[in-house]
Structure formats: C-alpha cells, structure tokens
Amino acid sequence: MAEDQGEENMASKLEALQRWVDEAAALTRPAAIHWCDGSEAEYQALVRQMLADGTLVELNQQTHPGCYLHRSNPADVARVEHLTLVCHPEREDAGPNNHWMDPAEAHAKMDALFDGCMRGRTMYVIPYCMGPIDSPLSRCGVEITDSPYVVANMRIMTRMGAAAQARIEREGTFVKGLHSTGELDPERRWIMHFPAERLIKSYGSGYGGNALLGKKCHALRIASNQARDEGWLAEHMLIVGIENPRGETHYVAAAFPSACGKTNLAMLIPPEGYRRDGWKVWTVGDDICWMRPGADGRLYAINPEAGFFGVAPGTSNDTNPNALASVARDTIFTNVAVTADNQPWWEGLPGTPVTDWQGRPYDPANGPAAHPNSRFTVSAKQCPTWSEKAEDAQGVPISAIVFGGRRPSLLPLVMEAQDWTHGVLMGAAMGSETTAAATGAVGVLRRDSMAMKPFAGYHYGDYFAHWLSFDKPGMKLPKVFHVNWFRKGKDGKFLWPGFGQNLRVLEWMIARVEGKARGEQTAIGTLPAPGELNLDGLDIDAAALDELLAVDTAGWQAELAAIGEYLEGFAPRLPERLRQERRRVADALDGDVVAPRTATA
Ligand code: O2Y
Ligand code: MN
Numbered sequence: 208m209a210e211d212q213g214e215e216n217m218a219s220k221l222e223a224l225q226r227w228v229d230e231a232a233a234l235t236r237p238a239a240i241h242w243c244d245g246s247e248a249e250y251q252a253l254v255r256q257m258l259a260d261g262t263l264v265e266l267n268q269q270t271h272p273g274c275y276l277h278r279s280n281p282a283d284v285a286r287v288e289h290l291t292l293v294c295h296p297e298r299e300d301a302g303p304n305n306h307w308m309d310p311a312e313a314h315a316k317m318d319a320l321f322d323g324c325m326r327g328r329t330m331y332v333i334p335y336c337m338g339p340i341d342s343p344l345s346r347c348g349v350e351i352t353d354s355p356y357v358v359a360n361m362r363i364m365t366r367m368g369a370a371a372q373a374r375i376e377r378e379g380t381f382v383k384g385l386h387s388t389g390e391l392d393p394e395r396r397w398i399m400h401f402p403a404e405r406l407i408k409s410y411g412s413g414y415g416g417n418a419l420l421g422k423k424c425h426a427l428r429i430a431s432n433q434a435r436d437e438g439w440l441a442e443h444m445l446i447v448g449i450e451n452p453r454g455e456t457h458y459v460a461a462a463f464p465s466a467c468g469k470t471n472l473a474m475l476i477p478p479e480g481y482r483r484d485g486w487k488v489w490t491v492g493d494d495i496c497w498m499r500p501g502a503d504g505r506l507y508a509i510n511p512e513a514g515f516f517g518v519a520p521g522t523s524n525d526t527n528p529n530a531l532a533s534v535a536r537d538t539i540f541t542n543v544a545v546t547a548d549n550q551p552w553w554e555g556l557p558g559t560p561v562t563d564w565q566g567r568p569y570d571p572a573n574g575p576a577a578h579p580n581s582r583f584t585v586s587a588k589q590c591p592t593w594s595e596k597a598e599d600a601q602g603v604p605i606s607a608i609v610f611g612g613r614r615p616s617l618l619p620l621v622m623e624a625q626d627w628t629h630g631v632l633m634g635a636a637m638g639s640e641t642t643a644a645a646t647g648a649v650g651v652l653r654r655d656s657m658a659m660k661p662f663a664g665y666h667y668g669d670y671f672a673h674w675l676s677f678d679k680p681g682m683k684l685p686k687v688f689h690v691n692w693f694r695k696g697k698d699g700k701f702l703w704p705g706f707g708q709n710l711r712v713l714e715w716m717i718a719r720v721e722g723k724a725r726g727e728q729t730a731i732g733t734l735p736a737p738g739e740l741n742l743d744g745l746d747i748d749a750a751a752l753d754e755l756l757a758v759d760t761a762g763w764q765a766e767l768a769a770i771g772e773y774l775e776g777f778a779p780r781l782p783e784r785l786r787q788e789r790r791r792v793a794d795a796l797d798g799d800v801v802a803p804r805t806a807t808a
Contacts, residue, residue, distance in 0.1 A: 221376045224349060228332055231351045231385055236323045237330035243358055245368015253355045262356055266540070267549040273537035276551060277356055278566055279414050280391040284542060285580045286416040286423070288661050291398040293428060295665065302666025303776055304656075313399045317385075317408040320395060324387045324410070325353045333358055334372035334381070335365035337426050337497075337511035342600040344499055344509045346433060347375045348382035350420045357386065357418050359539060360584045363514040365421045382406070382429050384420035388413040400424060402432040402664050414541075415516060415582060426495045426511045428664035434497070435665065435673045443658040444496035445473040446508050446603065448489035448594050449713050456489065457717050458596075460496045460508055460685075461609035462658040464639040468692065468705065469493055470517045474529035474592050476707045480744045486710065489594035490529070490587070491603055493517065498605060504683040507602035512587070519543050519553040519581045526555065526706060529591050530583075539584040544569060544576035553577035606720045610657065611690040612639035617762045618691035620703055620755040621712045622732035623719055627678040629732065630687025632788045635671055636770040637689070654773050668780025675784055688716050689732070694755055702751045711741050729758045730795035760796055767793040 232240060243249060254275065257263040263275040293305040294313040301307035308316070331352050338345025350361060361367050375381045384407040389395055396411030407424045409417055416423040430441035444460040451457075463469050473493040477486045492510025501507045515533065519540065522530045534540075534551075544552045544560035552560045553576070560569045560576035569576050587593055596603050610633050612618070624630035634657040654660070656667055663670045677684060690712060692705045715735050718724035726733035734756050742752075771789050774781055 220372075221379060223379070224334075224375060224381065227349075227383055228351065232330060234318060234321050235325035235330060235353070235387065237325035237353065238327050239329045240332065241329050242332045242372075243334070243362075243368055245362055245366075245370070249368075250359060250362055253359050257355055257359070263539075265549075266545070266551055270548075270550050271535060271538070274534075274551065275539055276543065276545065277539060277541045278564065279542055281565055282393050283391050283396075283412050283414045283417075284578055285414065286661065287393075287396060287398065287412065290396050291400075291417075291661070293400045293402065293664050296403055299780075300665055300669075302663075302668060302780070304660055304663055304667040305665075308399070310401055310403070313397075313401070313408075317397060317399055317410060320389060320397070320410045321385065321387060321408070324389055328353045329355075331355065331358045333361050333367055334369075334375055335361060335367040335421050336371040336374055337365060337421055337430070338509045339598050339600050340366050340370050340374060342509055342602065344439070344497055344507070344600075344602055345511065346382065346425075346430065347371055347378065347380070348384060348421055348425045349375065350384040350386060352384075352386040352418070352420075354386070354388050354413050354418060356413060356539075360419050360516070361421060363539065363584050363586050364419055364512055364516060366513055380405075382425050384409070384424065386410070386418055386420055388418070398424065400428045400664060402429055405429055405433070415580075419516065422495070422512065422516065423662055426497075427659070427662035430497065430511070431659070431662070431664040431670070435669070439497060439499035440506075440674070440677075442496045442498065443494065443662050444608075445469045445493050446491035446496050446510055446605075447473050447475065448491060448596065448603065449710070449717060450487040450489065451717070452485035457606040457720060458491065458508065458603040459607045459609055459713065459716070460498065460605050461611065462634065462637070463611045464613070464637070464655045464658045464660075466518065467611060467613050467639060470515065470522075470530055471527045471706060472709060474527055474590060475710055476528060477710050478707050478744060481710055481714075486714075488592055488710070489596070490590050490592045491594045491597045492587075497602075499602070500677070500682060501601070501604070504681050506605045506677075506685060508605050509599075509602040510587075510597055514584060514586050515590070516582055516584050519551075519583055520575070520577050520579055521555045522553070522583075523555040532591050533585050533589040534583045537586065537589065540581070541584070542578035542581035543583075553581055605685045607716050608634075608685050608687045609690055609716070610634045610637050610687070611692065612637045612655065613693040614638065614652075614691045615693060615695040617759060617766060618689065618694065619731075619734055619758070620692075620694065621688060621690045621715065622729075622734050623716070623726060624687040624689070624732055627684050627687065628675065628784060628788045629792070631671060631674045632770075632785055632792070633687060633689045633732070634674070635667075635774065635785060666777070666780050668777035668782065671777070671785050672780070672782045675782055686716070686720050696751065696754060702755050704745070704747070708745060711745065715740055730760070730792060730798075731758055731763055734758070764793065764796050767796060
C-alpha cells in the first residue's frame with residue numbers, strides 16, 4: 208500500500224497528530240505511511256494483502272463467509288504481564304501492583320528497539336474512538352503500527368478511521384500508541400505505558416492485548432489514569448441489560464478476572480422458564496466499562512469497545528450460543544484449529560480437528576488442537592443479543608455492580624455489600640485462580656482487586672481511594688454484590704450450574720435494587736433469605752444450596768485476616784476508610800453478630 212490520502216487531507220490534520228506521526232516515521236523509517244480511513248474497501252484490501260503473504264488463511268467461505276485464520280508466532284500467544292510496565296515519573300505512583308521503569312530509561316530502551324524497525328514496511332496510522340463516536344464519555348486514540356493484522360482487528364474492536372480522526376481534530380487530544388511487531392523475539396518485547404504523556408509504546412508482540420493498543424493499554428491502563436483525573440471509572444467489567452417481563456431493563460456492570468465466563472454472562476441465555484415468562488438479556492459489553500456520574504447522581508456506563516476479542520475454547524452451543532452465532536461470519540480467528548473441510552475448530556465444539564493452531568497435522572500428543580488462549584475478533588453488532596443502547600451517547604444507567612472470582616470454597620453464591628464502602632472492600636478483596644490468558648502459573652489463587660491487577664495504571668491504594676471518592680452527597684450509587692459461580696462441593700464438583708442459571712442470581716439482585724427482596728443480613732453482607740432465590744425448574748438439591756449460601760464464620764475470620772494482610776501491602780497509600788471497613792466486618796464476625804444461616808431452614 209502506497210502513501211495515500213491527498214495533500215489536502217494531510218493539511219487538515221491536527222498539527223500535534225501530524226508532528227507525532229512524523230516523529231514516529233523518522234524513528235522507525237517505514238517505506239510507506241498509510242492513514243487508515245476505516246472503510247470496507249480498505250479492510251478488504253488489507254485482507255487480500257494478508258492472504259497473499261500468509262498472515263491470514265481463508266476459512267471455509269460457505270460455512271463461514273468473511274472468516275479468516277491468523278496463526279501467531281508460537282512464542283507470542285498471550286499478554287505478557289512481566290513485560291508490561293507503567294512508567295510514572297515517580298515509582299511510588301505505579302504502586303506494588305505494577306512493574307515500573309523510569310520514563311527516561313523506558314523511552315531510551317523503546318526508542319532503541321523502534322530505531323529503523325519499519326524499514327521496508329508500511330506504517331499504518333489508526334485513528335480510533337473508544338466508545339460511541341458522539342459520546343461525551345468516549346475518548347480517542349491513534350495507534351501507529353506496522354501490522355496489518357492489528358489494523359484489521361482494531362477496525363473490528365474500535366470505531367476506527369475517518370470519523371475518529373475528525374473527532375480527534377475537533378478535540379485536539381488523543382492517546383498515542385506506537386507499536387511494532389519487531390522480530391517477535393520474547394527477549395526484545397516490552398509493553399510500556401507513560402500515563403503522564405497519555406502514551407503507549409509496544410514492541411515485539413503482535414498478539415491481542417499487547418498489540419491492539421485500544422484495548423487493555425488504552426481503555427484500562429491509560430484510561431484509569433484519565434478517569435482518576437477527570438472523575439470517572441475505567442473498569443474491567445462487562446455490561447449487561449436484564450429486561451424483566453414488564454419490559455423494564457436494569458443494567459449491571461460486572462468484574463471478573465480473565466477466564467471466569469465474562470463473555471458468557473454478557474451474552475447469557477435465560478433458562479427456559481424465564482424465556483417463557485418474557486425475560487430478556489441484552490449485551491452492552493463483554494470486557495471493559497467506562498462509568499461516569501450523570502446529572503441525576505447515577506453512574507452511566509459505556510462500552511468503549513465495538514467488538515469482542517473472545518476466548519474460543521469452551522465457546523459452544525451449550526455454553527454460549529450467542530457467541531457462536533456471532534462468529535459464523537466476518538470474523539478473524541487467531542490460533543484456532545481447523546477441520547478437514549476448513550472450518551474453525553476448538554475444544555468444546557463438535558467435529559474433529561485435522562490441523563492444530565500451529566498449522567501442524569493434529570496430534571493429541573502435541574497438546575490441545577486450538578491454543579487455550581485462541582481468540583475470535585468479531586463486531587459486537589453480530590451478537591444476537593446486542594443492545595442498541597450500546598450506541599447511546601449518554602450510556603446506560605447502572606443499577607448494580609457485581610464482583611466475582613473463581614473461588615472453590617468459602618465465598619457464597621451471592622452476597623450484597625451493606626453500602627458503597629463495603630462494596631469497595633468486596634472488590635478490593637476479590638480473588639481468583641490464574642488462567643492461561645496471562646502467561647505464568649495456572650491454578651494458583653491470587654487476589655485481583657476489581658479484576659484490575661494487570662490493568663490498573665496506577666497505585667492500587669490510590670485506585671481504592673478513587674473508588675471511595677464516589678460516595679458523596681448527591682450520588683445515587685448502584686448496589687454492589689459479590690458472586691461466586693465456581694464453588695465446589697467435597698466431591699470436587701461445582702455446586703451451582705452456572706451459565707444461563709446465573710440469571711436467577713441476577714433476578715435476586717434486581718429484586719434487592721427494587722426493594723422487593725428482604726435478604727438476610729449476615730456479618731459478611733446480605734444473602735438471599737430462604738425462598739428468595741427463584742429455583743423453579745432447577746434441579747439442585749437442598750444440601751448444595753445450603754453450602755452455597757452458608758457463612759462459615761471461622762473460614763471468614765481467616766479470610767478477613769488474609770484480606771487485611773493483602774491490603775496492608777498497599778500501605779501507606781491504603782485508604783484508612785478501607786482499613787476500618789475491613790475491621791468492621793472482622794469485628795462483626797468475631798462478635799458472631801449474626802448466627803450462621805441455613806438457606807433451607
Ligand atoms: O491474551 C491476550 O492478549 C488477550 S487477554 C483478554 C482478551 C479479551 C478480554 N480480556 C482479556 C483479559 O485478559 O482480561
Ligand atoms: Mn479482560
């Protein structure tokens with residue numbers, strides 16, 4: 208692709224943007240510069256180019272029209288937390304939750320890598336908008352990359368091209384992202400964030416969160432800094448609308464660490480009885496949520512993304528028919544396997560793989576056919592439950608915030624915080640087992656406050672303080688809940704069926720929001736009172752339900768002590784209010800203020 212867009216257009220470009228592109232070009236020395244307009248013709252030209260050079264492989268166009276497969280470098284298959292740095296001028300501001308480097312040193316390191324790295328290649332300039340193009344909650348960015356695969360993915364995942372560029376020129380501000388796949392050498396790979404400069408530099412990876420800079424880098428790490436400065440929240444949350452049979456919709460924002468079924472919850476299919484009664488679920492977002500107080504004191508949320516970068520393995524007609532329907536056309540698959548008739552395949556789907564994610568003949572001795580972190584990139588509009596409210600410039604009002612994690616024991620199926628401060632404590636104390644989405648140990652329990660451990664772009668102590676700051680006169684804050692779909696019985700089996708049945712828990716939350724469920728107060732929060740969870744048509748035995756909703760006082764005392772130890776890791780910036788709140792809950796447990804409950808009693 209040659210240099211394009213006429214001189215006339217170039218002249219209209221924001222000076223700061225043009226200057227930055229010139230600087231990037233002087234450093235990286237591309238053979239050509241392409242300003243992305245986001246058009247269909249541009250996308251198709253990129254696809255043709257990638258098919259020709261092998262970056263993409265065409266999939267079965269009869270069964271999957273417009274679908275392509277990308278196989279990444281086998282050493283470049285996931286986010287790399289140990290190589291992801293947040294370079295605040297002061298080390299303290301990054302906190303113990305981030306890796307840090309002095310900005311001057313980080314710039315020198317990155318610029319040495321970028322020096323001449325685009326020789327002989329095209330540099331793509333991608334203007335993008337995170338959020339509806341006309342929303343005051345949206346924020347823009349420009350990613351410069353040498354990867355056409357990144358351009359194609361960014362077109363699906365963001366509002367990319369001419370309209371975003373026009374907004375950038377109007378507003379005069381944008382987040383800068385410079386990316387090169389480099390040599391894909393893990394020894395020469397860094398993802399660096401410079402929050403004070405609203406700048407990201409990423410080198411040496413072409414994969415997902417490392418390379419699609421609008422997603423985790425901008426929409427969470429940089430945006431969390433913007434949000435703190437401007438009085439809003441940039442969170443790792445899905446947004447889902449729950450419509451009751453009366454046609455009223457409550458919007459819920461929910462944070463779970465990776466691989467806890469966020470996408471499934473965002474696209475939940477109601478159990479049959481609920482469907483019959485007229486319940487509907489609307490998907491606004493599956494991963495990221497930006498929330499801001501509205502004039503009425505409620506929090507209003509947008510999904511800054513326009514697509515899903517979902518995990519393929521485990522996505523099936525049983526677990527998530529809506530996701531499967533979404534990816535039947537116009538989808539880029541990354542690192543999935545392929546069947547004999549060239550259809551995409553992953554573990555959980557019917558059929559048989561013949562070629563694995565690395566393009567080898569499938570041999571179970573080599574491990575799974577699809578990489579465990581293989582992905583689909585697809586426009587959110589292709590989801591059957593896509594909510595038209597996702598395009599609403601004002602965002603959707605949030606009725607409930609839900610925190611959750613993968614906790615095999617102790618944590619009940621659901622509990623409600625007694626107030627905002629308690630909710631912040633619940634979010635801060637969240638924990639989950641690690642998964643394949645981030646490289647490193649799998650199956651280890653780690654705390655992951657608000658599911659933001661890899662994404663909060665500043666000190667967690669300050670981040671908790673920012674959350675607490677929303678509790679002020681005039682605010683009508685959402686209720687806060689904690690859920691655990693992953694509680695196991697003594698036999699090691701899950702106690703709760705999960706998936707669509709989770710709507711039963713959401714229904715109880717909404718009843719609490721509407722003041723229609725009494726709940727039962729316990730030292731750890733409000734749990735469903737006996738009979739309040741709608742279990743019609745669900746085959747679950749009473750003992751399982753008792754276990755799911757029991758409060759193990761001794762276990763919780765130990766948990767509160769562990770939470771205290773974890774939180775003190777953020778001293779001296781740990782807000783005193785959070786410390787006191789933990790003590791309040793611990794004291795309530797110690798005083799055995801409320802006797803352990805039995806759900807079926
Ligand atoms: O491994 C990656 O680069 C993707 S990680 C990811 C992708 C989509 C949504 N969430 C995540 C995550 O790790 O939270
Ligand atoms: Mn995520």
